[in-house]
Structures are given as structure tokens and as C-alpha cells.
Amino acid sequence: MWRSVASNALTLFIVLLIAAAGLLAWGRHQYSGPGPLSAAVCVKVDRGATLSQVSQNLAAKGAISDARIFRIGADYSGKAKGLKYGSYLVPAGASMAEIVDLLTAGGASTCGREVNYRIGVAKAEIVLRETDPATNSLVEVVKFDPAGEVPAVYTEAKEAGDLRWQITLAEGVTSWQVVNALKQADFLSGEVAEVPAEGSLAPDAYDVDANEDRGSLLAKMQAKQKAIIEELWPLRAEGLPYDTPEEAMVMASIVEKETGIAAERPMVASVFVNRLREGMKLQTDPTVIYGITKGEGVLGRGLRASELRRATPYNTYLIEGLPPGPIANPGRLSIEATLHPASSDYLYFVADGTGGHVFAKTLAEHNQNVAKWREIEAQQREQQNAPEGGGN
Structure with a gap:
């Protein structure tokens, strides 16, 4: 009798081992194999989000087939506690392993919405864009003058908090224009004690944080311009x-x-x-x-x-x-x-009508070029004042 019991127990143990091995193999395949997504989606990882919360969000978006397997796999790979805040584009067919790598690698967000505050010579404007997961490209949502009426879609996006912020200075802006524009930026904080010296700010694109101090940002722009001239002057x-x-x-x-x-x-x-x-x-x-x-x-x-x-x-x-x-x-x-x-x-140059200039060595040659430019200006004025449509 005891032999029969022992034999049955051994058989059951073997069956359980086989089942466990099969379950483990299935789990590995689920974790490493192609995922269920048929189209890319944008996934946000909030600050302080837990792996459980993220896995449930991924499952709800259809990016993974099983939230539990996702958590077990992430834990087994040692990456369960390495989630990085941001918004990420999860491509179609991405495996759970690939998604874990994506959400723990860090770096700039690859999805979601961004605000670019463009400070130009003629005007300043805020541009809100968001990622189109289908094309992995940024699409403009709204563009507006910060000194005017603020669109509701921008206010809603700002309140949601899932935004990347950037300020772009155009070449040729004056320091006063920069300071005046920064004062109108509702996503910055702090006062500006004085307008920086003319020429001391580097035109460039600057990644900023919400509520970043205006004075600190100007100091960053000055440091960059100083570094540029210190690099180039000896050469x-x-x-x-x-x-x-x-x-x-x-x-x-x-x-x-x-x-x-x-x-x-x-x-x-x-x-x-x-x-x-x-x-x-x-x-x-x-x-x-x-x-x-x-x-x-x-x-x-x-x-x-x-x-x-x-x-x-x-x-x-x-x-x-x-x-x-x-x-x-x-x-x-x-x-x-x-x-x-x-x-x-x-020694001379004048506009050529195409956006560029024509150059001359002598004043006589320059005067001829100026006369041609005056003719072009006159033609442009005639075209601007001409009535629309044709006539007999």
C-alpha cells in the first residue's frame, strides 16, 4: 500500500514539475514575446508611480496581456524599482521586456505634450504640440500670443501636468525683448532684477521645468553665450x-x-x-x-x-x-x-529681392544695384495694391 501511495505521490510530483515548467515557459514567452499592441500608444509614468499602477495602466491600454506577468518579469530582471517619470511611446508589438526597458532607461520623454515658447524678433508665441503615436511626430494643437487670450486647451494641458517645457530664443532678439517675453510666461516664476547686457544671451532652445526661476534661466543663457565667445575668440x-x-x-x-x-x-x-x-x-x-x-x-x-x-x-x-x-x-x-x-x-551691399543681398566693390556699382532694388520694391508695391481677380 505504501509503495502505491509513494508511487502516486511521485507521479503527482512529476506532473506538477512538468506543469510548473510549462507555466514558467509560457510566462517567459508572454514576457519576452511580441505584445498585443496593433498600434503605438503613449504611456505616462507619474512621479512616484508604483509598478503595480503602471502595469495596470499598460494592461488597460492593451499594451500588455497580463499585469501580473509584467510585474514578475520586471522584478526578476531587477528593474522593478527603476521606473523613470515621463511619457513614453510604446511601439506596436512591443514585448513586456522591451516596455520595461523603455520605462526604466530614463532620458527625455518620447511622447505626450510639449510647450515651446518661441521668443522672436517680431513676436513671441506659445506653441502646444502633442505626439501622434501613429507617426511618432509632434502635431500642433494650438499656437497663441501669451499677452492675449489663453486658449482653454492650453490651460487644461497645463493643469493636467503632463507637459515638457522649452523656450527658444531666435537669433537677433534683444535682451529687453527676452526679459519682456519671459515676464509673460505663466509657467515661470521669480522676478528679473535687471535686463541683462545686450549681446550676453545665447539664442538657442532651452529645456526648462515648470515654475523655473526667470533669473536662473537668464543666468543660464548668459553662461552659454560667454562659453561660446570664450571658445571661438582664440580661434x-x-x-x-x-x-x-x-x-x-x-x-x-x-x-x-x-x-x-x-x-x-x-x-x-x-x-x-x-x-x-x-x-x-x-x-x-x-x-x-x-x-x-x-x-x-x-x-x-x-x-x-x-x-x-x-x-x-x-x-x-x-x-x-x-x-x-x-x-x-x-x-x-x-x-x-x-x-x-x-x-x-x-564695400557695399543691398537687398536683391529674394531675401539675400547683392555685393559691390565700388560706389558706382552699388548705386546701380540700389536702383535695381528700388525697381523691385516698386513692383512689389504694385502687386500688393493690385485688385484680386482678372479684368478686361
Whole structure:
């Protein structure tokens, strides 16, 4: 009898071992095999979220087949406590193992919504975008002037808290424009004691946190601009007509305001370098405009003859050499162009009607180019004033 009992017990034990092995193999397959998602989804991991909460969210979205297996697998791999806060794009067919790796790797969020506050020369605007899981690309939700009416969709997104924040400074913005725009940013905190020195802020994109201090952010922008000039100044070309990094930044700001085409900047810089070497006045309109506006906003019209004759420290039609300081915050490319200007004999340039400029070596040639530009301006005005539709 005891032999029969022992034999049956052994048989049962073997059956249980086989079943356990089969269950383990099935669990491993469920954890490492392709997942059930037919299309990518965005998954958010809240700050302080537990593995249980995350697994239930994944199961509810159809990203995993079994929340328990997900938790066991994550624990077995030693990653159960490594969840990183953020929003993540889980691709179609992702296995549980791949999802665990995705949620514990850290780094920038790959999904969800982001706010980019673009501070430009002419205007500042807030752009709310969100990830389209189907294409893994950001799609614009709303764009608005922060000084105007705030859209409800932005307010709702801000209250939900699942946002990434970025501030982008355009090349050529003035320090006053930057400070004025930052004061309007409702996602920042803190006061600004004073407007930073003109030219001291680096145009770039800055990742920020909600409620980040405005003063600290400005300090970060200043540190970046300082690092750029300290890197580039020792590598400058020989024989430049400016002796200090400060003078180079003045020239870089002028180059920045004269052309928005990166490829033209070395040539524009060469014109001003040649003028300085020849003892000519710089005669550049952007400096005159800065003398009028002091960088506080945009003039919004052409210069008047009386303004070209008005004596200010920035009127380069009247003063010799460089003005006393930068007229904007130049970007890295303009600084590089200033420190490595093209080799040319050009002393003049004027707009060519395509967004670029045409250059000249002599005043006679320049006057011809100016006459052509006046013709282009006249044609453009006629086209703007022409009535819509055709006629006989």
C-alpha cells in the first residue's frame, strides 16, 4: 500500500514539475514575446508611480496581456524599482521586456505634450504640440500670443501636468525683448532684477521645468553665450580690426541684424571689416534703429531722413567705427562669421529681392544695384495694391 501511495505521490510530483515548467515557459514567452499592441500608444509614468499602477495602466491600454506577468518579469530582471517619470511611446508589438526597458532607461520623454515658447524678433508665441503615436511626430494643437487670450486647451494641458517645457530664443532678439517675453510666461516664476547686457544671451532652445526661476534661466543663457565667445575668440582669423571679444560681439550683432541667411554672414562681415580697414563709416541701418528704439520693440517702418541725421551713439552714419555696444543677441553662426569673415574687396551691399543681398566693390556699382532694388520694391508695391481677380 505504501509503495502505491509513494508511487502516486511521485507521479503527482512529476506532473506538477512538468506543469510548473510549462507555466514558467509560457510566462517567459508572454514576457519576452511580441505584445498585443496593433498600434503605438503613449504611456505616462507619474512621479512616484508604483509598478503595480503602471502595469495596470499598460494592461488597460492593451499594451500588455497580463499585469501580473509584467510585474514578475520586471522584478526578476531587477528593474522593478527603476521606473523613470515621463511619457513614453510604446511601439506596436512591443514585448513586456522591451516596455520595461523603455520605462526604466530614463532620458527625455518620447511622447505626450510639449510647450515651446518661441521668443522672436517680431513676436513671441506659445506653441502646444502633442505626439501622434501613429507617426511618432509632434502635431500642433494650438499656437497663441501669451499677452492675449489663453486658449482653454492650453490651460487644461497645463493643469493636467503632463507637459515638457522649452523656450527658444531666435537669433537677433534683444535682451529687453527676452526679459519682456519671459515676464509673460505663466509657467515661470521669480522676478528679473535687471535686463541683462545686450549681446550676453545665447539664442538657442532651452529645456526648462515648470515654475523655473526667470533669473536662473537668464543666468543660464548668459553662461552659454560667454562659453561660446570664450571658445571661438582664440580661434579667430588674424588681422581683424577689432581687438577684444567685446568688440567682436558688437560686430556680430550687426551682422546678425543685417542678414537672416547663414551662408551670407561671412560675406556681410567682410564688408564691414573692409570698411573699418578703409576708415569708412559703417553706415548700417540696424544700428540707427537701435539708437531710436534702444532694443525695446520693433520700429515697424522704414527710417526717416531726419533719423539718419539724428545724433545718437549708435548712428553709424555719423560716428566713426563701432557703436558702443551690441544691438542684439547674436547667434553662434554670426559670431563665427565675424571672427572668420570671407576674403573680399566688397564695400557695399543691398537687398536683391529674394531675401539675400547683392555685393559691390565700388560706389558706382552699388548705386546701380540700389536702383535695381528700388525697381523691385516698386513692383512689389504694385502687386500688393493690385485688385484680386482678372479684368478686361
